[in-house]
Amino acid sequence: MPPADQYWSELRSLALESGLHAVAVTSAEPLQRAREQIEDRLARELVNGMQFTFRNPLRSTTPTASVEGARSIIVAARSYDLRDVSDTGEPSKYPAKVARYVWHDHNAELKKSLEVVKKKLKSDGHRAVVFADDNSVVDREVAWRSGLGWFGKNANILLPGAGSYFVLGCIVTTADLPVGSPLDDGCGPCVRCLSSCPTEAIVSPGVIDANRCLSWLLQKPGVFPREHREALADRIYGCDECQSTCPPTQRSVVAGEVPVTLTSRHRRHLDALWMLEVTDVELLDACDPWYIHERNPLWLRRNALVILGNIGDPSDAEVRRVLDSMLRSAEAVLRSHAVWACAKLGLTDMLTIVDADPDEMVQNELAHLPTCRDDL
Numbered sequence: 001m002p003p004a005d006q007y008w009s010e011l012r013s014l015a016l017e018s019g020l021h022a023v024a025v026t027s028a029e030p031l032q033r034a035r036e037q038i039e040d041r042l043a044r045e046l047v048n049g050m051q052f053t054f055r056n057p058l059r060s061t062t063p064t065a066s067v068e069g070a071r072s073i074i075v076a077a078r079s080y081d082l083r084d085v086s087d088t089g090e091p092s093k094y095p096a097k098v099a100r101y102v103w104h105d106h107n108a109e110l111k112k113s114l115e116v117v118k119k120k121l122k123s124d125g126h127r128a129v130v131f132a133d134d135n136s137v138v139d140r141e142v143a144w145r146s147g148l149g150w151f152g153k154n155a156n157i158l159l160p161g162a163g164s165y166f167v168l169g170c171i172v173t174t175a176d177l178p179v180g181s182p183l184d185d186g187c188g189p190c191v192r193c194l195s196s197c198p199t200e201a202i203v204s205p206g207v208i209d210a211n212r213c214l215s216w217l218l219q220k221p222g223v224f225p226r227e228h229r230e231a232l233a234d235r236i237y238g239c240d241e242c243q244s245t246c247p248p249t250q251r252s253v254v255a256g257e258v259p260v261t262l263t264s265r266h267r268r269h270l271d272a273l274w275m276l277e278v279t280d281v282e283l284l285d286a287c288d289p290w291y292i293h294e295r296n297p298l299w300l301r302r303n304a305l306v307i308l309g310n311i312g313d314p315s316d317a318e319v320r321r322v323l324d325s326m327l328r329s330a331e332a333v334l335r336s337h338a339v340w341a342c343a344k345l346g347l348t349d350m351l352t353i354v355d356a357d358p359d360e361m362v363q364n365e366l367a368h369l370p371t372c373r374d375d376l
Helices: 004-017 032-043 106-123 139-146 192-196 214-219 226-232 272-277 280-286 298-311 317-327 332-344 348-354 360-367
Strands: 022-027 072-079 095-098 128-132 166-173 202-204 235-237 269-271
Touching: 004 022, 004 072, 004 106, 022 139, 072 106, 072 139, 095 272, 095 298, 106 128, 106 166, 139 166, 214 226, 214 235, 214 298, 226 298, 235 298, 269 272, 272 298, 272 317, 298 317, 298 332, 317 332, 317 348, 332 348, 332 360, 348 360
Parallel strands: 095 235
Antiparallel strands: 022 072, 072 166, 095 269, 128 166
16 A cells, blocks of 8 residues: 555545546544534524534534544535536526526536545545535535635635635545645635625624525425515525625636536526426426425425516516416415515405415415515
């Protein structure tokens, strides 16, 4: 077996050749700082029902719980900086915006590259397990501790000279590799991400309140909070605002090209009306890489109704027809959000359909009708 430094150099070269943009190493010791931060967010009720690494803090911050005898963690970043790529689908009448990181299934590509490195480790007699988009490891903390990047005030990891448009993944391994150390903060006094958040969800540098974060509210089941519906604007999945206003991210230069061609399956927008009319199978197929609670398209349609209230044209017969259909839906969640959308569009004459609706959720919306949109 070659010396640790030489072996890591070989693994690093293999990782970069396989399509990863940056890699680093830290030890497999417990992520104590991350555990304390998770417990702090839970105690302050900033989690709002999120699970993932919050579900079992002890497990997600103890790498050896996933790989017995682990000594090192290789952490990798793959760019999703596709800012110059255009949609390949049909033009959309009411485009619902998809966050940049899911224009394509970058996590799938990330895992493929990590598997190449894992295969090399295992062939050399080491145990190695890949974790990407996985609740077993707090990958951002691993990335920080390894020196791959620093924590921005928006709680994302920023890579020097490359910003934060990256998905992260890890290989936890029994191999003993040379570790990196944390970088100095690269944000300085800049607070653009804090002021750009549509709902002021970044309550202090590096601390996100999931009760206000649009990315989480779009995924969480139940009623979309009334106080954040206008701020949602035209977003259907995720929110890029705190990254798109970040100077280091906007100045980023990522070596090489991201080998991605967008298809009708993975694109920058989906049509809000289309989402309310197609079958469950068609909708879920179009949104296949996304996290959707219990794979239930109900939550996607709920979000589309909020978007329609924000950007729809009340004089459009198609809009009225779809809203009429939603007011008659068997799902109270859809009826209630259709009530809000109608009111925002000034279509209160349509609400007689639900005047006697027995559902408390619908009646609550009728009792708190919003004012008509300012642009109407």
